[in-house]
Amino acid sequence: MAERERRMSPPYGGVFVARTTVMSAGDIDRAIWRMAHEIIEHNHGLENLVVVGLQTGGVPISERITAALAEISGAEVPSGTIDVALHRDDIGLRPVMPEEATEIPGDLNQRIVVLVDDVLFTGRTIRAALDALHDFGRPKSVQLAVMVDRGHRELPIRPDYVGKNIPTRRDEVVNVTLTGVELGEMKK
Amino acid sequence: MTKHLLSIDDLGRDGIEEILELTKSFAEVSARRIPKVPALRGKNIAWLFYEDSTRTRLSFETAAKRLSADTMNFSVSSSSVNKGESLRDTCLTITAMGVDAIVVRHRSAGVPWQITKWVDASVINAGDGWHEHPTQALLDCFTIQQRFGSLEGRHVAIVGDIKHSRVARSNLAAFTALGAEVTLVAPQTLLPPSLEGWNCKVSHDLDAVLPTVDVAYMLRMQLERQKQALVPTLREYTAGYGLTEQRLDNLGSETMIMHPGPMNRGVEIAPSAADDPRxxxxxxxxxxxxxxxxxxxxxxxxxGDLGTLPEPESVQPDDGDAR
Structure with a gap:
C-alpha cells in the first residue's frame, strides 16, 4: 500500500510490526532468477515480451526480473510501470490516490505482457491492472508474476509465476522488500 | 481537502501543491492513446453556467468525460430561468435529479458560496463575477511549474484590466501562495479602487517591468466594458499596456507569455506575440x-474527505504489503 494511502487509511498512523521473516534476501534473489527462467521457458524465448511492474510495490521486483531476463538472454527487455488507482473498484469506499508514474513502452498490441506485483491477495489490484492495460492496446496474452501469493482471492485470478506461497490470516500484513519478506500486523 | 472548491485562499499552499501533484497523474492519462479512466463512473456533474464560456465549460466537460462521469448540460438561455425561476429553485431542481457536483459560473460574486448552503453536492466555482476563478489559477500554476519546476522566487507580471478580472485575483493569490513575486501592471483606471491587503507591487510602466519578469501574464481587455471609457482609446491602451511586437524584444529568452483567453489579438497581445515560441x-x-x-x-x-470513511473494522486491507 502506498505511503499516502496508508496515512489516510485505518488504523490512521499505524505502523507495520513484523512477527516473522519468511524469506531472506537470498531467497528473494533465487526466486527472481527462477521466475525469470520460467518466463523464458513458458514463452519459448523473449520475443514480443514486455514486463510491467505495478506501482508501487511491484516496481522494484519488476526491475530485478527485467535485469535477470536481460542477463540470461543477453538482450534488452522492454519494461514499464502502471499505476492502477484510477481503475480500482473501491474508489469512493476508501481513499484512493494515483501516486506514481504510468510508463508503458509503445503500444501493447500483440505483445506478451508480464505483470509483476509484490503480493497477490484479493486479486482486485490485478483486475484493475487488466482494465488499465486495455487503454494501451490489446496484448496477445497477459501473464502474472508475484513474489508472494498469500491466498484469500475474491476474483477468478491466478498467478503464472510465484516466488513463494504463504498461507496467511486476512488481518495479517505481508511486507515485501528486496531485502526480505516479513509477516506481521499493522499496529498503532 | 474540503468538499467544495470555491476560492484559492481556501486551499492554501498545501492544498494547491496537492492538486498540482495529482495533476501530473492526470496529465499522463491525457497523453494516453485512449485517455479515459473509469474513476468517476456513475457520478453525475451538472454545469450551471449563467455567463458565457467556451473554454472553461468545454475543459470541464472533457475532464469529466475522461473520468467517465456523466454530465448534465444546462444552458441558461434555453431553460426555465427565462420563465423566472430563481437560482435556488434551479439548484434544488437539478440536485433532486441526483447530482454529485455542480460547476457554477455566475456574474455575481459569492454565488457558489450561497449554493453550498442549499445543496448537498460538491460545488466548484468556475468564475463568479470579478471575484475568483480558482481552476484557472491552478492550471496557470501548473503551466509555470512545468517550465520552471517551481514558482518560488519567480517574478510574474499580471498586465491589463485587473479591476474586472477574477483571473487576476485568483492568480495573484495562487502565485504568491507558492512563493512568486507579483507585479500588477495597469493604468490607474483599470485597477481596483483599493489594493489594501493585496500582496503585490503595482506599476504603470510596462516597459520597465518586462525585462525583469519570468512570466508576462496578459489579461483580456474586456471590450464589453469599454462603454465606461476607462481608457481613452483601445489604440492608446495597446501603446501603453499591450504586448506589442516591439516589446517582444524586451522579454528574456526564457520568459513565458501567458493569456487566459479569449485573446483580442492586436489589443492586449500582438498576433506575433501570441504565436511566439515563448x-x-x-x-x-x-x-x-x-x-x-x-x-x-x-x-x-x-x-479524501475523512468524515465519510467507513469504520475501521469494516475496511478490508486491500493489499498485502505495508510500505
Whole structure:
C-alpha cells in the first residue's frame, strides 16, 4: 500500500510490526532468477515480451526480473510501470490516490505482457491492472508474476509465476522488500 | 481537502501543491492513446453556467468525460430561468435529479458560496463575477511549474484590466501562495479602487517591468466594458499596456507569455506575440483539462474527505504489503 494511502487509511498512523521473516534476501534473489527462467521457458524465448511492474510495490521486483531476463538472454527487455488507482473498484469506499508514474513502452498490441506485483491477495489490484492495460492496446496474452501469493482471492485470478506461497490470516500484513519478506500486523 | 472548491485562499499552499501533484497523474492519462479512466463512473456533474464560456465549460466537460462521469448540460438561455425561476429553485431542481457536483459560473460574486448552503453536492466555482476563478489559477500554476519546476522566487507580471478580472485575483493569490513575486501592471483606471491587503507591487510602466519578469501574464481587455471609457482609446491602451511586437524584444529568452483567453489579438497581445515560441497559451488550455480532472477526482472520487470513511473494522486491507 502506498505511503499516502496508508496515512489516510485505518488504523490512521499505524505502523507495520513484523512477527516473522519468511524469506531472506537470498531467497528473494533465487526466486527472481527462477521466475525469470520460467518466463523464458513458458514463452519459448523473449520475443514480443514486455514486463510491467505495478506501482508501487511491484516496481522494484519488476526491475530485478527485467535485469535477470536481460542477463540470461543477453538482450534488452522492454519494461514499464502502471499505476492502477484510477481503475480500482473501491474508489469512493476508501481513499484512493494515483501516486506514481504510468510508463508503458509503445503500444501493447500483440505483445506478451508480464505483470509483476509484490503480493497477490484479493486479486482486485490485478483486475484493475487488466482494465488499465486495455487503454494501451490489446496484448496477445497477459501473464502474472508475484513474489508472494498469500491466498484469500475474491476474483477468478491466478498467478503464472510465484516466488513463494504463504498461507496467511486476512488481518495479517505481508511486507515485501528486496531485502526480505516479513509477516506481521499493522499496529498503532 | 474540503468538499467544495470555491476560492484559492481556501486551499492554501498545501492544498494547491496537492492538486498540482495529482495533476501530473492526470496529465499522463491525457497523453494516453485512449485517455479515459473509469474513476468517476456513475457520478453525475451538472454545469450551471449563467455567463458565457467556451473554454472553461468545454475543459470541464472533457475532464469529466475522461473520468467517465456523466454530465448534465444546462444552458441558461434555453431553460426555465427565462420563465423566472430563481437560482435556488434551479439548484434544488437539478440536485433532486441526483447530482454529485455542480460547476457554477455566475456574474455575481459569492454565488457558489450561497449554493453550498442549499445543496448537498460538491460545488466548484468556475468564475463568479470579478471575484475568483480558482481552476484557472491552478492550471496557470501548473503551466509555470512545468517550465520552471517551481514558482518560488519567480517574478510574474499580471498586465491589463485587473479591476474586472477574477483571473487576476485568483492568480495573484495562487502565485504568491507558492512563493512568486507579483507585479500588477495597469493604468490607474483599470485597477481596483483599493489594493489594501493585496500582496503585490503595482506599476504603470510596462516597459520597465518586462525585462525583469519570468512570466508576462496578459489579461483580456474586456471590450464589453469599454462603454465606461476607462481608457481613452483601445489604440492608446495597446501603446501603453499591450504586448506589442516591439516589446517582444524586451522579454528574456526564457520568459513565458501567458493569456487566459479569449485573446483580442492586436489589443492586449500582438498576433506575433501570441504565436511566439515563448507563448504557452495552448499549453494552458491542455493543462486546464488535467487540472480539472484532478479537482473533480479529488472532490468526488478520492474519498479524501475523512468524515465519510467507513469504520475501521469494516475496511478490508486491500493489499498485502505495508510500505
Amino acid at each position: 507563448a504557452v497559451i495552448t499549453n494552458q488550455v491542455a493543462n486546464g483539462v488535467s487540472v480539472r480532472m484532478a479537482v473533480l477526482f479529488l472532490l468526488l472520487g478520492s474519498g
